Amino acid sequence: MAEARKSMIKFKPKKFKVGDTIKVDFIVIHPMDTGLKKDKKTGEVKPAHFIDSITFSLDGKPFTTMKVWETVSTNPYFSVNLKVPGKGKITVDYTDNTGEKNSKSKKLKPKG
Amino acid sequence: MKKVLLACAFLSTMAMLQLNAGEQFAMSDADRAMYKEMLENNPAEIYVEEGGEIFEETLGGEEALAKFLGVSEKDLPKYIAGFPRYIKKLGNVVGLDQVMQAMQVEQGKEKTKLKSGKMFSMLAYVKSLANDELINIDVEADEHIKASYALGKTTYMTARGGRGLACNSCHSADIVGQVLRTQPLPDLGEVAVAGTWPAYRMTKSSLRTPQRRFQGCMKNALLKVIPIGSKEMIALEVYVATLAKAKNKKIAIPGLKR
Amino acid sequence: MKRRNFLKGICAVSAVAVTAPSALLAKEAPKGENALTYDAAVSAITGGKAVADSDKVKLTVPEIAENGAVVPVKVHVESPMTDAEHVKAIHVLSTKNGNARCADVMLTPLNGKGYFATRVKLGGTQDVVALVEMSDGSFLRAAKPVKVTIGGCG
Numbered sequence: 145m146a147e148a149r150k151s152m153i154k155f156k157p158k159k160f161k162v163g164d165t166i167k168v169d170f171i172v173i174h175p176m177d178t179g180l181k182k183d184k185k186t187g188e189v190k191p192a193h194f195i196d197s198i199t200f201s202l203d204g205k206p207f208t209t210m211k212v213w214e215t216v217s218t219n220p221y222f223s224v225n226l227k228v229p230g231k232g233k234i235t236v237d238y239t240d241n242t243g244e245k246n247s248k249s250k251k252l253k254p255k256g
Numbered sequence: 257m258k259k260v261l262l263a264c265a266f267l268s269t270m271a272m273l274q275l276n277a278g279e280q281f282a283m284s285d286a287d288r289a290m291y292k293e294m295l296e297n298n299p300a301e302i303y304v305e306e307g308g309e310i311f312e313e314t315l316g317g318e319e320a321l322a323k324f325l326g327v328s329e330k331d332l333p334k335y336i337a338g339f340p341r342y343i344k345k346l347g348n349v350v351g352l353d354q355v356m357q358a359m360q361v362e363q364g365k366e367k368t369k370l371k372s373g374k375m376f377s378m379l380a381y382v383k384s385l386a387n388d389e390l391i392n393i394d395v396e397a398d399e400h401i402k403a404s405y406a407l408g409k410t411t412y413m414t415a416r417g418g419r420g421l422a423c424n425s426c427h428s429a430d431i432v433g434q435v436l437r438t439q440p441l442p443d444l445g446e447v448a449v450a451g452t453w454p455a456y457r458m459t460k461s462s463l464r465t466p467q468r469r470f471q472g473c474m475k476n477a478l479l480k481v482i483p484i485g486s487k488e489m490i491a492l493e494v495y496v497a498t499l500a501k502a503k504n505k506k507i508a509i510p511g512l513k514r
Numbered sequence: 515m516k517r518r519n520f521l522k523g524i525c526a527v528s529a530v531a532v533t534a535p536s537a538l539l540a541k542e543a544p545k546g547e548n549a550l551t552y553d554a555a556v557s558a559i560t561g562g563k564a565v566a567d568s569d570k571v572k573l574t575v576p577e578i579a580e581n582g583a584v585v586p587v588k589v590h591v592e593s594p595m596t597d598a599e600h601v602k603a604i605h606v607l608s609t610k611n612g613n614a615r616c617a618d619v620m621l622t623p624l625n626g627k628g629y630f631a632t633r634v635k636l637g638g639t640q641d642v643v644a645l646v647e648m649s650d651g652s653f654l655r656a657a658k659p660v661k662v663t664i665g666g667c668g
Contacts, residue, residue, distance in 0.1 A: 150302045165626035169297055175461075178635070180537035207624040215538065215608065215616045217584045217633040218461040219299035224619065227595075227626030287576040290586050294633070426667075438665030458584040459666070476667045514580045514666060 149173060153236060153250040162230050162254045168200065169223045170236050170248070178214040198222060198238040202229070202252070214241075228254050291512070300456035300510035303463040304384055307377030315359050315378075318385065324359050336382065337389035337507050340490050340497070342400035349404040349490055351467075353379045370485045376463050380454040384509040391450055391505055393497040401494065404487075408495030411488050417479035423492075426477075439514070445499030448508070455511030463510065466493060538611045538637030552607060552614040552643075559605055559618075559645060560653050571656035573644045582636045582662040587616075589644040591628030591654070595621075601628030603647040609657075610640035636662050 151172035160166050172195070179192030194214040199206050208224050226234075235249045283291070311317060322329045325343070342349045346358055353375050357367050368375045395405040415422040423444075426436065432443040453466035464472075467484050470492060474481045482488045550558060556565070574588040591601045600623050606616040619630045634642070643657040 150306060152302050152305065154297070156296070167629075171297055171299055171302060173299060173302055176635075178538065202624070207622050209620045211618040213613055213615045213617065215611055215613055215635050217635055219302075219456075221297045221299070221631070221633055222617075223297070223629075223631040224621065225625045225627040225629045227624060229624070283580075284577055287578060290574065290576050290588075291580065294584075294586055437667055438663045439667070458581040461583070473667060 149244075149246045151236070151246070151248045153234060153248055155250070155252070160228055160254055162228055164254070165225050165227045167223055168226050168234060169221065170198070170200070171219070171221045172238065172246075172248075173219050174240065176214055176216055176218045176220060192241060195220065195238050195240045198236060200224065201235045201237070202226070203232045204235070226252075228252065230254065295512050298456050298510055298512050299461075300380065300454070300463045300512070303373075303377045303456075304380045304510055307374075307379070307381035310374060311356070311378050311381050314365065315356060315363070320359065321355070321382065324362070325355065333386045333389050334392065336386035338392045338394060339383075340393070340401075340404070340494050342398050342404075348487075349400050349494065351379075351485070351490055351493060352382050353465075354485060356382065371468075373463075376454060376465050376468075379465060380463060380510050383454065383507065386507040387509060389507050391448075391497055391501045391507060393450075393494065393501055395494065395498060404491045404494045405498065407488065408491035408493070411482075411492050412495050417474075417477060419478050421477045421479065423473075443499075444496055445501075445503045445505070448500040448503070448505035450493070450497035450500040451505045451507045452509070452511030452513075454509060455513045457513050459514055464513075466496070538613075538635055549613040550615060551612070552609045555607055555614040556645060559647070563651075563653055565645065565653040565655045568646075568654035568656065571644050571646050571654050573642065573656040573658050575642045575658050575660050577659075578661045578663060579636060580663070582638070582664070584633050585636050585642070585660060585662075586631070586633050587642055587644075588631040589629065589646075589656075591644075591646050593628040593648070595623050595626055595628060597623055598649070600649045601625075601646060602649050604628070604630045605645040605647070606630070606632065606634065607643045607645060608634065608636055608640055609643060611635070611637050636660060638662050 149172060151170065154169040156167040156169065174195050175193055176195065177190045177193040179189070181190055182188065183190050192214055194216070195212050198210040198212060200208040207226065210222065231254065232252045233249055234252050235247060237245070237247045239245045315321070318329055318332055322332045325335060327335045336352065340349050340351045343355065346354070353370050356375070356378055357370065360367050368378070395401050412423040415425065425431070426441050427444050429443070432441050434441055449466055453469060454463055456462070457464045467489050470489065471481045570592040572590045575585065579585045587606055589604050589606065591604065593599060593601050595601065601621050603621065604619045607614045608616060616634045617632055621628060639659070639661050641657045641659050643655060646654045648654065
């Protein structure tokens with residue numbers, strides 16, 4: 145298996161209460177190759193390699209799913225909202241067109 | 257000369273038409289706000305985080321850096337905001353990346369190449385420790401930094417290469433703002449090159465350091481590229497840092513650029 | 515004039531053009547369900563159902579994209595996001611990319627807001643479209659043009 149992909153989950157604002165609607169941002173390092181460009185060094189066409197599906201879950205229960213295409217930018221960013229129901233763990237599971245699966249989690253810690 | 261002129265007659269005409277039309281390509285306030293927001297989700301932050309992990313685990317982090325430089329951890333951010341500096345231990349005016357290499361040597365570790373993703377990430381992390389500090393480079397501090405500043409200014413002003421261009425040819429006060437290839441030429445102090453690079457470059461989809469950006473510009477201007485970490489490159493960084501300092505710019509790493 | 519000669523010189527020198535992702539505007543017929551042109555993509559999503567342009571869909575994109583490879587897109591749909599009434603899905607499309615589809619985002623009431631943001635590639639000047647499916651099965655739309663500039667030095 146390839147080394148784990150680098151990614152980041154951010155909550156905005158950083159401090160929030162139960163009942164607040166916050167932004168959940170997910171940034172990931174991924175080439176999102178379209179399959180239409182040539183490698184400058186080898187002259188070969190770089191095969192399509194892009195994230196094609198993402199699931200955002202709270203304590204294992206999905207609350208947002210996405211289907212993604214190669215037309216999304218390299219090292220992409222995805223942002224949705226979440227109405228904070230309480231303490232928990234946010235997990236972002238994502239797969240790409242080669243079948244590679246990855247996951248990133250972050251604890252949801254509302255104050256009060 | 258004629259062939260080349262013919263080849264880009266169209267481009268030249270376009271450029272000349274836009275000689276004083278910087279405004280037409282100036283960003284609208286709404287667009288500017290959108291791009292500013294992108295800074296909050298900068299992919300470079302992931303590289304900065306990674307650089308931090310490597311820096312902590314393999315070099316001993318801020319504690320080790322402060323000790324190596326002979327400053328307190330509390331003063332470290334302000335000290336970082338004054339780089340490049342003359343470091344007596346190293347006998348040269350150096351950048352933070354060279355300081356880290358020296359630390360590796362001191363710790364008996366393998367030196368990370370200056371021109372490597374690993375070093376770019378570490379450099380970005382260490383520089384980000386000084387975020388929000390004013391750029392405070394002191395080019396009068398000692399004879400070495402004075403000499404580096406003089407060399408940097410000369411390098412910036414010297415016309416060279418097939419087209420007889422200097423950095424100043426495009427970035428001097430009276431040229432700045434004019435449009436070249438659809439982009440208004442920037443004032444390097446105003447855009448705080450010294451404060452906002454390393455940055456994520458959208459056109460390269462990666463973290464780029466200021467020296468690499470200078471190299472990219474030199475390539476385009478048909479100037480012989482100056483090597484990373486060389487005396488002249490450091491000197492250029494010193495000179496460009498004073499431009500940002502003069503405009504009271506702060507460190508804000510990582511930046512986000514076209 | 516010193517300036518004009520200098521600029522001519524620069525242009526001659528700028529041999530390295532910043533390539534826009536123009537391959538994205540592939541004119542040949544796309545293949546498979548993953549490369550639908552705009553009209554085909556809209557059909558696939560709506561099943562031919564009527565789509566209404568709506569003020570409730572706020573689409574934010576730059577007027578001029580500094581770089582076609584990284585164009586920020588923000589969609590916000592006014593909705594109470596309750597079980598009874600919420601945004602089911604936000605589809606982000608472009609009108610001229612060979613593959614018109616960028617992302618399909620399936621939301622739930624737990625999102626709290628009908629909001630999605632991302633960054634997309636545009637092969638050239640075209641419209642970005644937010645096609646929204648509501649929980650009652652209706653489709654809303656907002657579209658905005660984005661000018662993609664190619665240029666810059668270095």
